Structures are given as structure tokens and as C-alpha cells.
Amino acid sequence: MTDIVDLAAGTVFLGGGGADHAQPQNLLLKYANRHGLIAGATGTGKTVTLQVLAESFSRAGVPVFMADVKGDLAGIAKPGDPAGKLNEPFQARAAQIGMALEYEDFPVTFWDIWGERGHPVRTTPAEMGPLLLSRLMGLTDAQEGVLNIAFRVADEEGLALLDMKDLQAMLVWVGQNAKELSLKYGNVSTASVGAIQRALLVLEGEGGDRLFGEPALELSDIMRLDASGKGMINILSAERLVNAPRLYATFLLWLMSELFEQLPEVGDSDKPRVAFFFDEAHLLFDDAPPALVDKIEQVARLIRSKGVSLWFISQNPADLPESVLGQLGNRVQHALRAFTAKDQKALKLAAQNYRANPDFDIAEAIQAVGTGEAVTSLLEAKGVPGVAQRTLIRPPLSQLGPIADAERAALNAASPMALKYGKALNRESAAEILASRAEQAAAQAARPEARGDDDLWTMEKPHSRGRRYDPRIQIPNEAPAKRSSRASTSDSIATTFGKSLARQLGTKTGQALVRGVLGSLFRGK
Incomplete structure (x- = not known):
């Protein structure tokens, strides 16, 4: 059976590839700081892929920060339910890709700019x-x-x-x-x-x-490990925030800027120091002046030496500027729909970003993959792009979907961040x-x-x-x-x-x- 995380080999298991989905598709941790892309139409499985990667990084001792724009990522704090309706299909998928499915929870800290569904996030x-x-x-x-x-x-x-x-x-x-x-x-x-x-x-x-306001967020508080060595998964409640897209994008850009400015150079390390996920990534670039886009591209290129892994999540790769897209070495492309001439053009462009596989046509595969399946290309030895593979994404170990408000409130109350950030100071x-x-x-x-x-x-x-x-x-x-x-x-x-x-x-x-x-x-x- 395939290990979810193999620290000795420096890999995390993303899913099974090939025609029979029996070929393990592993992300090399030492190349995770070459950044990544998760793309696909609504309902094709981007959220599951995001959750799977967050779990894998956490298990490898890498803290994670991500925005929850739909309110369905909080389940990472609870183990999957063996008696739930998803258990049977998840077990079948696990057997198909050669994985032992054993449910577990992960350490989670909730954040919220409004301070309603998580600890307040402030800057000055x-x-x-x-x-x-x-x-x-x-x-x-x-x-x-x-x-x-x-x-x-x-x-x-x-x-x-x-x-x-x-x-x-x-x-x-x-x-x-x-x-x-x-x-x-x-x-x-x-x-x-x-x-x-x-x-x-x-x-x-x-x-x-x-x-x-104050106290302002300190980066060290989102880069913690729990007692067992798992990386803390920081979830920013963004269901309300995403309705103010300029505020949402500016906050994420500020956080990326702080990471770049404060973290020391570490060069090529065995694994990232922190993984950062930009959901609804197109909001970062909508109406952004060219000078700002240039600076974002510079940070995407240079921040890898600080040990930061950036992942951009969007419906279509075309939502991202070419200069930024070119910095994303690891790619998970879920299904794209091509109903219009513009969609067909975008599909062809997306297919051209992958290393060709003689076994199938990439453009056709991107249209044909089902929910929970994707066309992947993960960096191999020496940072060479891997051949595109049709990959069945592994099932998550934690609960898929939201948790009850009472459970969220209990986790917030028990967090050490509640004492530090709960009360505003003037x-x-x-x-x-x-x-x-x-x-x-x-x-x-x-x-x-x-x-x-x-x-x-x-x-x-x-x-x-x-x-x-x-x-x-x-x-x-x-x-x-x-x-x-x-x-x-x-x-x-x-x-x-x-x-x-x-x-x-x-x-x-x-x-x-x-x-x-x-x-x-x-x-x-």
C-alpha cells in the first residue's frame, strides 16, 4: 500500500495515474516550492484536491494557510466518518489506487477578518x-x-x-x-x-x-506545528470576505509580501517552510496595474528561496497572467468545459502547458476527466516537468465538508490564539x-x-x-x-x-x- 507521506523519499501521494490508475503520482517535497496550480470548472473536484494537499503538507510537518471561500474546508479538523455516505466510494477509490484509507483529523486554526468565525486577523x-x-x-x-x-x-x-x-x-x-x-x-x-x-x-x-488595528498578525503564529509534529492548517473564513474582492485580494497580497520580506533565505530545502493557497486566484489580478502584476511575478519567482510554496486555485489557467503561470511547476488540471469558441481556445492553451503523453490527447483528456480526476504534471528529478497523466485524486483522510458552528466555536475557544488576538488594543x-x-x-x-x-x-x-x-x-x-x-x-x-x-x-x-x-x-x- 502507498504511504500518504514518505519523508524518507521526500514525497506526498496525490493519487493514482495511468490508464488503470495504478501508477502512484507523488509530489516531490523538495520541488513543492516551485509552486503549483489547481484549475478546473465548478464541481470538478478542486476543493478535494486542495484538502488532500493541505493534509499531505500538514503530515509532512509543513504549516498551511488557505482561504475557505465556500465554508466547506473546516472538516479538516475532524476525521472522516466510517459510517458516512462517502465512506464506500472513498474506500473503493483507495483500493483502486493502492492506498490504505485510515481516517484522521488535523490541527486547525480558524481566522476571520470580522472575528466572527475565527480569530480576528489584523494588520496596520x-x-x-x-x-x-x-x-x-x-x-x-x-x-x-x-x-x-x-x-x-x-x-x-x-x-x-x-x-x-x-x-x-x-x-x-x-x-x-x-x-x-x-x-x-x-x-x-x-x-x-x-x-x-x-x-x-x-x-x-x-x-x-x-x-x-492591533494586535497585528504575526507570521510565526501561522507557521506552527502541533505536539505531534503536524503542520498547523490555518483556515481564513472568506465566505463573506470574497464579496469584497478588492479587500480579499489585497489582504492575500499583503500576507504574501510579509512572507517575502520577513522570512530568511534557506535555498533548496528538503521541504517547504509553509504552503500558501490562493483560492479564487483571479481576484488577485482583476484590475491590477501592470506594475503590480510584475511585482507579484517577481515574488513568485524569488520567494521559493525563502521556502514558501504558493498554490493558485482558479477555474481556468487563463485567469492568471502568463508571467505568473510560467512560475507554476506542479499542475493539477481538473475538467474544463468548452461550450464556446473562447472556451475551446482556452482549452487548447491549457493543454499546451503540459508535457505531452503519447498515450492520450491532453486537450481531450481535460474535457473527459470525471469528478475527482485530473490531468496532472508534477516536477520530477532536477525540476523537470513530468509527463502529463490522468490521475485519480486520493480521497481525503479528514471530513469532507463543513462542521457545526458549536464545534467551530469550541475549537476557537481552545486555541491559544484566542488569548492573544481576541481583544483589540488601542x-x-x-x-x-x-x-x-x-x-x-x-x-x-x-x-x-x-x-x-x-x-x-x-x-x-x-x-x-x-x-x-x-x-x-x-x-x-x-x-x-x-x-x-x-x-x-x-x-x-x-x-x-x-x-x-x-x-x-x-x-x-x-x-x-x-x-x-x-x-x-x-x-x-
Whole structure:
């Protein structure tokens, strides 16, 4: 019988290939970081393939992150049911491909931007950066430029942008001081500021305000192993999120960017450090500017040296740009339907992406494979694409389908992530600092007899925040004194916010923080 995972051989079993489905089709773990594609029409078995791969990676000790856009991946947390209606066909398939089917569960952590069906997922505007935020809000080039100025000034003034209120307050300040800022940074149009504020209101209505805040998600918390050595399977609840496609795509791009920027180089390793699945992958590229697509292609090419395995799931390979599709070495193509001339053209293009098999016509096979069957091509020794095979995908070991809400709630309550991320925190940041400065300026303006020219910039401020800004004068060229951060209330909170503080306080040497999707790639450009 075929092992699901053979760490000695460095393989995971995907299914049985050949005319009789007796030839094991194994994914080589050392080439899993050459990325992969799962494609096929609705109802052809993409979700089962996704679940099977997630189980296999977990068993090999590789953490997994994936979005659940239909709400039917939660069953990974429970073993399959030997008395269920799917047991008999699954057992028959297992026997056909030479596999011993023994059901088991897998460690799962649920996440949800809204915090309703999983632990809240948060980041900060400072971590996401102006480039991704501009894409999220659909800003023009001029508006993106104003947003970049707002981030630059926030860095130089030590104003941490931690949530939506901070960003809105910073934009108000930029609009009020547009004339002075334009002299130093370039044109700042109040019309552009207003357009950004309107876009923020729309984003807030879509739930974007839930995404911004603290404690921000730490990558180490999605790259955990359980006590038995299985990789944690992180499931992002996306049934609601996918209805806000721009928010969904931007969040996934941000997470990929964080992986690229923070993980060290590991070169060619025996297995990936983490596997990342992009479901509904076409949403990443819809309306994306060419520059952004180029950067995604760069990350897909370079992130493999960080030990990250990327998998794109979509109905048709044509949904992905050619530059990205060319980076996907492992391919699982479920059935495609060719009802129109456009469909037939897409089918021919999909077939051309496979190494030919003399035993069958690939285009015909892609149309003919049944549910749970696929045309696969997995990288072989030295990274050579394997010959296309008609493969019967192995049955999952865990439950296929959703779990009860009570079961999900129990898993969430028992997770150690509940204590860390369950409660939102609100530290002093840009909104509070700007409000305090405005109050002090108003109080000083009310005492003209006590105000002199030397008092316009005051070095001593409550909480050691540095100089106080007076709206009547232009920002000086020299950088203000560095402010000290507030003391943490506990070691655990200090640990949680360590990364956030380092990023958000900015530099005081005149160099702006380099941020955005694939931020490291912009250095030196």
C-alpha cells in the first residue's frame, strides 16, 4: 500500500495515474516550492484536491494557510466518518489506487477578518503601506502620491498609523497643511485628500476598518506545528470576505509580501517552510496595474528561496497572467468545459502547458476527466516537468465538508490564539497625538500674552512625544526630536507589538520607510 507521506523519499501521494490508475503520482517535497496550480470548472473536484494537499503538507510537518471561500474546508479538523455516505466510494477509490484509507483529523486554526468565525486577523496601515492601500481603494496616481506624502510625514513626525482613525486623522492634518507640505514634498491637492477620505469611508463600509488595528498578525503564529509534529492548517473564513474582492485580494497580497520580506533565505530545502493557497486566484489580478502584476511575478519567482510554496486555485489557467503561470511547476488540471469558441481556445492553451503523453490527447483528456480526476504534471528529478497523466485524486483522510458552528466555536475557544488576538488594543498613535497637539495649540492661542516667537516649537511635551506642531508655520527642514515609545504593560504585549513598533515609528534620518507589496524589491530602485 502507498504511504500518504514518505519523508524518507521526500514525497506526498496525490493519487493514482495511468490508464488503470495504478501508477502512484507523488509530489516531490523538495520541488513543492516551485509552486503549483489547481484549475478546473465548478464541481470538478478542486476543493478535494486542495484538502488532500493541505493534509499531505500538514503530515509532512509543513504549516498551511488557505482561504475557505465556500465554508466547506473546516472538516479538516475532524476525521472522516466510517459510517458516512462517502465512506464506500472513498474506500473503493483507495483500493483502486493502492492506498490504505485510515481516517484522521488535523490541527486547525480558524481566522476571520470580522472575528466572527475565527480569530480576528489584523494588520496596520503602516505595515500594509501606501501602494497596497492605493490598490485597495482604487486610487488614481495623483491620489496615491498624496497618500505617499501622508505616510512620509507620519514617519518623520513619529506618528504611528495603527488603525483607520489614525489614517483619517493624518489625512485631515495633511489637508489642513497642504500649502506648506506642497513646498517640501510636491503638490498636495485638497481634492485628492477628499477623494481618499471618501474611499476610506467606502472601505470602512465593506469591513476594512476591522482589518486595521492591533494586535497585528504575526507570521510565526501561522507557521506552527502541533505536539505531534503536524503542520498547523490555518483556515481564513472568506465566505463573506470574497464579496469584497478588492479587500480579499489585497489582504492575500499583503500576507504574501510579509512572507517575502520577513522570512530568511534557506535555498533548496528538503521541504517547504509553509504552503500558501490562493483560492479564487483571479481576484488577485482583476484590475491590477501592470506594475503590480510584475511585482507579484517577481515574488513568485524569488520567494521559493525563502521556502514558501504558493498554490493558485482558479477555474481556468487563463485567469492568471502568463508571467505568473510560467512560475507554476506542479499542475493539477481538473475538467474544463468548452461550450464556446473562447472556451475551446482556452482549452487548447491549457493543454499546451503540459508535457505531452503519447498515450492520450491532453486537450481531450481535460474535457473527459470525471469528478475527482485530473490531468496532472508534477516536477520530477532536477525540476523537470513530468509527463502529463490522468490521475485519480486520493480521497481525503479528514471530513469532507463543513462542521457545526458549536464545534467551530469550541475549537476557537481552545486555541491559544484566542488569548492573544481576541481583544483589540488601542495604543496612543497618530489620531491621539494630533488631537493632543491641536488642543495644546488652541490653548496657547488663547493666551496671547504668554506666547512669544520662541514658543512656536516647544521641546517639552507630555509623554515625551517631541516637538509640538503649530499650524501657523511651515514644517522645519530638520527632523523633530525622536519620541520614546510608551512602556508596555506586560512582557507578552511587548512581544506582540515588537515588530509593529519597529516598523511604525519610522526613521529620523530623512529616509522614508520602504513598504508595500514586495517592499524589499523596491530597495535601490
